[in-house]
Amino acid sequence: MAKDDLVSIDGKVSDMSGGGVYFITLDNGVDIRARLCGKMKKFRIKVVVGDRVTVGLSPYDPTHGLITHRFKA
Template identity: 85%
Template sequence: MAKDDLVSFEGKVSNLSGGGVFFITLDNGVDISAKLCGKMKRFKIKVVTGDRVTVGLSPYDPTHGLILHRHKF
């Protein structure tokens, strides 16, 4: 599935887990798990607890996502 097919949501990182898995609370109150996208890994963009992020969710599995963007304050 291409990145163009993902549905974008905004949320806040609530917890970190091993293996690069982040737990995110979306603005609508749903909790999901997500990983960093390839470009964020490539350019070593750090995401910590409390950061606002944009997450791409697949319409087929809305419980797992891909962190696409970290918002600046």
């Protein structure tokens, strides 16, 4: 699925797990799992617990997503 097809939703990182998996609490209260997108890995953008992020969700599987942007604090 292309990145243009994803639904973008803002949320907050609530927990980190091994293997680059982040647990995100979305603004609507739903908890999901997410990973970093390729550009964030390439440029070594760090995401820690408490950061506000934008998550791209697939319309077919809304239980996990792709972190596409980290907001500056």
